[in-house]
Amino acid sequence: MVIKKGKFTIEGLENVQINIDKVTSSDEEKEEPQGPTPAPDIHELRDWDMRLLKRYEPVYSPICDLCCYCTYGKCDLTGNKEGACGINMEAHQAREAMLRTLTGAAAHAGHGRHLLNHLIKRFGADHPIDVGPSDIKAPVTQTVLGIKPETIGDFVPVLDYVEEQITQLLATTHIGQEGSAIDFESKALHAGMVDHVGMEVSDIIQISCLDMPKSQADAPLVDVGMGIIDSTKPVLLCIGHNVAAVTYIMDYMDEHDLFDKIELAAICCTAHDMTRVNPKAKVVGSLSKQLKYIRSGIPDLIIVDEQCIRADMMRETSKLHIPVIATNDKVMYGLPDRSKDDIDDIIRDLASGDQPGVLLFDYDKVGELAPKLVMKMAPIRKEKGITALPSDDEFKKLASSCTQCGACVIGCPQGLEIDKAMEAAVEGNLTLFEELHDKCIGCGRCDVECPKNIPVLDVIEKASQKVIREEKGKLRTGRGQVGDPEIREEGVNLVLGTTPGVVAIIGCPNYPDGSRDVYEIAEEMLQRSYIVVTSGCSAMDIGMFKDDEGKTLYERYGGGFLKGNLLNTGSCVSNAHITATTIKVAAIFARRDITGNFEEIADYVMNRIGAVGLAWGGSTQKALSIGTGCNRLGIPVVLGPHGPKYRRAYPGKAYDKDKWNILDARNGSVHNVEPAPEHLLISAENKAELMPLLAKLCFRPGDNNLGRMLKLTHYNDLSEQSLDVLPDDWHIYVRSEADLPLAKREKLLKILEEEHGWKIDWDRKKILEGPARKVDISFQPTNVPRLCKGAVE
Amino acid sequence: MAAKELDTTRNAVPFDKANIPGPKMAKAVKAEVAGKFISKAKRPLLIVGTAAGDDGVIEIVRTMAGKGIPVAATGSSLKRLKEEGIDATYVNLHALVSYLKDPDWKGFDGKGGYDTTIFLGHTYYYASQLMSTLKNFTKIKVISIDRHYHPNAGQSFGNLKPDDFIKALDVVVAQL
Numbered sequence: 030m031v032i033k034k035g036k037f038t039i040e041g042l043e044n045v046q047i048n049i050d051k052v053t054s055s056d057e058e059k060e061e062p063q064g065p066t067p068a069p070d071i072h073e074l075r076d077w078d079m080r081l082l083k084r085y086e087p088v089y090s091p092i093c094d095l096c097c098y099c100t101y102g103k104c105d106l107t108g109n110k111e112g113a114c115g116i117n118m119e120a121h122q123a124r125e126a127m128l129r130t131l132t133g134a135a136a137h138a139g140h141g142r143h144l145l146n147h148l149i150k151r152f153g154a155d156h157p158i159d160v161g162p163s164d165i166k167a168p169v170t171q172t173v174l175g176i177k178p179e180t181i182g183d184f185v186p187v188l189d190y191v192e193e194q195i196t197q198l199l200a201t202t203h204i205g206q207e208g209s210a211i212d213f214e215s216k217a218l219h220a221g222m223v224d225h226v227g228m229e230v231s232d233i234i235q236i237s238c239l240d241m242p243k244s245q246a247d248a249p250l251v252d253v254g255m256g257i258i259d260s261t262k263p264v265l266l267c268i269g270h271n272v273a274a275v276t277y278i279m280d281y282m283d284e285h286d287l288f289d290k291i292e293l294a295a296i297c298c299t300a301h302d303m304t305r306v307n308p309k310a311k312v313v314g315s316l317s318k319q320l321k322y323i324r325s326g327i328p329d330l331i332i333v334d335e336q337c338i339r340a341d342m343m344r345e346t347s348k349l350h351i352p353v354i355a356t357n358d359k360v361m362y363g364l365p366d367r368s369k370d371d372i373d374d375i376i377r378d379l380a381s382g383d384q385p386g387v388l389l390f391d392y393d394k395v396g397e398l399a400p401k402l403v404m405k406m407a408p409i410r411k412e413k414g415i416t417a418l419p420s421d422d423e424f425k426k427l428a429s430s431c432t433q434c435g436a437c438v439i440g441c442p443q444g445l446e447i448d449k450a451m452e453a454a455v456e457g458n459l460t461l462f463e464e465l466h467d468k469c470i471g472c473g474r475c476d477v478e479c480p481k482n483i484p485v486l487d488v489i490e491k492a493s494q495k496v497i498r499e500e501k502g503k504l505r506t507g508r509g510q511v512g513d514p515e516i517r518e519e520g521v522n523l524v525l526g527t528t529p530g531v532v533a534i535i536g537c538p539n540y541p542d543g544s545r546d547v548y549e550i551a552e553e554m555l556q557r558s559y560i561v562v563t564s565g566c567s568a569m570d571i572g573m574f575k576d577d578e579g580k581t582l583y584e585r586y587g588g589g590f591l592k593g594n595l596l597n598t599g600s601c602v603s604n605a606h607i608t609a610t611t612i613k614v615a616a617i618f619a620r621r622d623i624t625g626n627f628e629e630i631a632d633y634v635m636n637r638i639g640a641v642g643l644a645w646g647g648s649t650q651k652a653l654s655i656g657t658g659c660n661r662l663g664i665p666v667v668l669g670p671h672g673p674k675y676r677r678a679y680p681g682k683a684y685d686k687d688k689w690n691i692l693d694a695r696n697g698s699v700h701n702v703e704p705a706p707e708h709l710l711i712s713a714e715n716k717a718e719l720m721p722l723l724a725k726l727c728f729r730p731g732d733n734n735l736g737r738m739l740k741l742t743h744y745n746d747l748s749e750q751s752l753d754v755l756p757d758d759w760h761i762y763v764r765s766e767a768d769l770p771l772a773k774r775e776k777l778l779k780i781l782e783e784e785h786g787w788k789i790d791w792d793r794k795k796i797l798e799g800p801a802r803k804v805d806i807s808f809q810p811t812n813v814p815r816l817c818k819g820a821v822e
Numbered sequence: 823m824a825a826k827e828l829d830t831t832r833n834a835v836p837f838d839k840a841n842i843p844g845p846k847m848a849k850a851v852k853a854e855v856a857g858k859f860i861s862k863a864k865r866p867l868l869i870v871g872t873a874a875g876d877d878g879v880i881e882i883v884r885t886m887a888g889k890g891i892p893v894a895a896t897g898s899s900l901k902r903l904k905e906e907g908i909d910a911t912y913v914n915l916h917a918l919v920s921y922l923k924d925p926d927w928k929g930f931d932g933k934g935g936y937d938t939t940i941f942l943g944h945t946y947y948y949a950s951q952l953m954s955t956l957k958n959f960t961k962i963k964v965i966s967i968d969r970h971y972h973p974n975a976g977q978s979f980g981n982l983k984p985d986d987f988i989k990a991l992d993v994v995v996a997q998l
Binding site: 086089092093095105106118541671672680682712713751 | 924
């Protein structure tokens, strides 16, 4: 008999029940040893944080110079002054950054808890974890908590830990109690790490229970774009990040052969997860499409769950007689709870418009009600003649009524020149609006600002109908984790540097110059054999563009963990698989013990694995928490020009040599190394500046010659391509002539001699003097003294 | 009819409407005043973003560089500066503000930090946030000679029409 966790009643013995909590594995002695920090509290990884923060000193960019937290009143902290509670600007900004990180972490963990409770109820706590071909099933959880979950019920104490940490961290924001900016930073890093645990739980349990792709490199391709929806059919639109309720709709539609009769589409991460469950569903697009698509009037019914959902939903949908069903208690819009009511009664009240929306927490009812209601709504809305966008005549009148006052421009987060586009549209020229459409993030601030009450967003959308109709791309559905066999195959290339690096393009669509940028960034790095990993909104936007042959990047590049491949891990919570991949490389390739051993693994990742994150359009708190979690694991992150609004960054100072001392784990000797990675969190103004920066942040002290040569090749090439110059610091990454790109070796040697005074033996084309350090293939870089041979704890 | 006088202090409201940082906001200055402040700086640094390569703007960069003011080229501005034969040092703006707040940074020439920074040609919201770092954590003077009012600068033009902006830059140059 196999003993499982749970409650057992012994027959024949009345009122006797045995509760079995933790089941000890019979082969526990074979498990790897417990590391030093299982389930660490706030302070337990503080030493590691201080190592990071000593090198990457936080830089604050306050978005508001006041503290408005308490009833002492608003405190002016300008110039790093102290407020009434004694907190200064620096600590307050660190607190703000931590609070935003916590918000993101809570969003993912809250999502995870909701999903876990739901899935345990539906499938049982003993439902096994199945993530695909992996022995290390939950790498982040194992590294942070020191446990190896086997069933979804094993994640209950994992989320208990996450929730406890979030509570403890949140408590530190009360009045001014924590007076140290650097300790708030340590807390922010802790929140970021905890976030990745919460994300991992969320995605593993849904992968395991909902039959999503499991480490599947050739996961199905699905349609993406505003132009893919057949609006002649009833259109059911889901918005949010939690697939729980939507699965019931898909099950019902499958059982009743409704997929040909109803267009089931979604926006944001629910779209990812829907298509992972059933590729018949469609992806309208990212967060920036939300208001635009609602305003199009195409949806006949909207289902919302949680996270990136607009707060003005009910106002927008009510105008267009689109009923809303809210399915999660994080978003309730003041609606009545109809969970216990009869389905037909609810349908009647929504179809008539008596109620603009309802709360429905009974997912069996959601599954049946939504398809029935959308089929009823479509003819009703058609009969009412609801037209959302302006007619051609109305469009002309609206454009003509614009006085070019510029209020929309100063209201626009992007500063888009809407006034000029209006002027051109009056003359019949729509090209400026068509160009605006991709750059517009669909926030609607222009509408609010217009003194003439022009619905500016509607005007932009009306003017862009031609390009919107052509918005038809392909997205490879979220594949989940990178499997252990893939790590075995590729890990060596990654660590030795023969794969130049991993670029993880994640985050929101608040791009500085439109979504085409992320497509072009991905394409450039793929062509250079980087592994490009993506998720969430960025993954969708990458799939929106095609080459001359009409193919998207997902159709042109493989989806495996191999150089030159493009991996969509899935929704926002799938970002945990990106950090998990670096942990797996440490475990499988380098044979490091990962259990409860966060610091050692982060140290390994930072010194060996050339991975860099890019949140080019990062705007949500979740993007900050994801990035901060990457940072604690030693992965640098780049933000777009909106990034400084997160208020804090971790730039490095290459000129400060003392910051780049690293130990050799073989004997504890101190070595001054090149600044690699130079920054931990930094922003870039535009794509041209970004490209060489991405390549540079893939340098690691542990690179071998071949790896360094490839990385240097791409760094120099991208700088010449984007900025028309060789970077002024390329030489500091050269340790010997073997690091130099072969094709340009002679030219670069000449520059080293003439401009930097290095001594070259030209007969042997060998560097005699110049580099700060030489390559030593057995060098074991570490930032952690206790990891050095002979170190005393 | 007499030509309208150029007044760069008008319309001094944040270009991003809600970008109001707090009690201390930039003083709106006339172009002559901005030019005089720059000319009096002991260790000025001109920080130019990608839009500094635009026609009419690049000329002031050339003139200021010609007057011996070191130029930090951020974003992708270096390409255009190089085409124009202007000597400049590429640097990431976010990294640069972290250097500027470091009292031990020796500057691009190794002679020490800078007492005055002049911002020109930047993505508005990006520069605004990074000026906030200088405003709150350094004693460095921040003069914006960009087209839009920057509340986080010490001194800034108000929001200008494109033609007035170029005229204002000419006035600044005349003071150097």
